[in-house]
Amino acid sequence: MTTIRSLAALLVSVVVALPALAQDRRVPVSPAEIRLSYAPIVQHVQPAVVNVYAAKMVQNRNPLLEDPIFRRFFGVPGQQPEQMQRSLGSGVMVDPSGLVVTNNHVIEGADQVKVSLADKREFEAEIVLKDSRSDLAVLRLKETHEKFPTLDFANSDELLVGDVVLAIGNPFGVGQTVTHGIISALARTQVGITDYQFFIQTDAAINPGNSGGALVDMTGKLAGINTAIFSRSGGSQGIGFAIPANMVRVVVASAKSGGKAVRRPWLGARLQAVTPEIAETMGLQLPTGALVANVVPNSPAARAGLKLSDLIVDIDGQTVDDPNAFDYRFATRPLGGTSQIDVQRAGKTVKLTVPLETAPDVGRNEIVLTSRSPFQGAKVANISPAVADELHLDTDTEGVVVIDLADDGTAASLGFEKGDIILVVNNQKIARTSDLDKATREAARIWRITLVRGGQQINVTLGG
Numbered sequence: 001m002t003t004i005r006s007l008a009a010l011l012v013s014v015v016v017a018l019p020a021l022a023q024d025r026r027v028p029v030s031p032a033e034i035r036l037s038y039a040p041i042v043q044h045v046q047p048a049v050v051n052v053y054a055a056k057m058v059q060n061r062n063p064l065l066e067d068p069i070f071r072r073f074f075g076v077p078g079q080q081p082e083q084m085q086r087s088l089g090s091g092v093m094v095d096p097s098g099l100v101v102t103n104n105h106v107i108e109g110a111d112q113v114k115v116s117l118a119d120k121r122e123f124e125a126e127i128v129l130k131d132s133r134s135d136l137a138v139l140r141l142k143e144t145h146e147k148f149p150t151l152d153f154a155n156s157d158e159l160l161v162g163d164v165v166l167a168i169g170n171p172f173g174v175g176q177t178v179t180h181g182i183i184s185a186l187a188r189t190q191v192g193i194t195d196y197q198f199f200i201q202t203d204a205a206i207n208p209g210n211s212g213g214a215l216v217d218m219t220g221k222l223a224g225i226n227t228a229i230f231s232r233s234g235g236s237q238g239i240g241f242a243i244p245a246n247m248v249r250v251v252v253a254s255a256k257s258g259g260k261a262v263r264r265p266w267l268g269a270r271l272q273a274v275t276p277e278i279a280e281t282m283g284l285q286l287p288t289g290a291l292v293a294n295v296v297p298n299s300p301a302a303r304a305g306l307k308l309s310d311l312i313v314d315i316d317g318q319t320v321d322d323p324n325a326f327d328y329r330f331a332t333r334p335l336g337g338t339s340q341i342d343v344q345r346a347g348k349t350v351k352l353t354v355p356l357e358t359a360p361d362v363g364r365n366e367i368v369l370t371s372r373s374p375f376q377g378a379k380v381a382n383i384s385p386a387v388a389d390e391l392h393l394d395t396d397t398e399g400v401v402v403i404d405l406a407d408d409g410t411a412a413s414l415g416f417e418k419g420d421i422i423l424v425v426n427n428q429k430i431a432r433t434s435d436l437d438k439a440t441r442e443a444a445r446i447w448r449i450t451l452v453r454g455g456q457q458i459n460v461t462l463g464g
Contacts (some may be wrong), residue, residue: 038166044220047118047149048093051170052102052212053112055086090169091115091139091211092222093150094252098141101252102212103227104130107137109407115141118176129255133264133390134247135227138255151214154221156244159183159200167204167226169213172245179205187325198328199241200224202418206240215242246332264331266359268299269306271323289313290323290324304354314342341393361386365433373440374462376448377409378416380433391419399423400436414462417453424450
């Protein structure tokens, strides 16, 4: 008993010393508290977590058909046999009308989507919005006339390393499963899954099939959407990643407003990480912050007074460790207002006010190329400020960019990739999508193409 009292006294003194945000967390101080159960939270949360089943028809392609030389000399056989390809994941009900959020990769390319509730009922679902940049998608249950249980969003900025969380989903398709653990890290930015590199890391067991499921806090609120694991075996090894609830909230709000794409603030500046060498050159003690490498004229950044070589260190009172952290913070700000950013300029701190507005999207002129050519099945667009922002390109980039590829198209089979910038086709300069459309309609035995991929110019020659 003396030991327990001493421990309790020590814990009280530690809690007093913690920041205000952590004062409502404490370590169990008795065996009775250790025997406490998560069952009430699970019972509250479980009905709002669903299973998502996606299916699409794919052709069985002979590997020889991927060889353009084989196709040229032997031709392409008739329609190849098709088979149904299925995937499974999880989702979370976020609106009583039947709105479900899940991962984009769970339903990508699906011809049919079904949602199974915790009570085993199944519903057909339509895809309301897909956002590949955050790897989130929003579905709506069809032909429903009832109100469904939902989860409220937590403020993911208030989460702390060490907080207990529950992961709920459908791992390996075995059925709805609950695992628990702690938040083992915040603001993970080197994961390489989505455009917005800012993840909650947890050791709660997450496995294939958990994608799109709920990560909930001890108040029963949605802290994040489970999206990926780090694994050498394919199973859980104690390192899972979730998209923070504040990003999920933005995507769901766009879906509720009827948008087909997520509307986010546009900065109009390209940022780069601060390396140890750059930090030494700038006289910084630590290599942190986001360094301004380019500012687009007349953009929000330019109008706010942001300049080349400014070092962004804070946004709305939150520290900026690197460009990924800034991108996430800025992308989750509500449109129509302003954000306050602090920059280091010539050794002094300068405060700037940036208007929160979307990137101009005039002149995108998206088209899908259907003519017989190496580009058949590619969706291309002119490089507007909005397209440049989506694909992390400079707005002064010339050419036409590939923004999507049909799985069964020639362009995909030849190895073209999303983000490829087409500059020249058969000695014709490609400045607009209409130029590329015209070039692909002209029959040719040989196709000579110049493109840019990852900043490198590539010359390609293909047979007709």
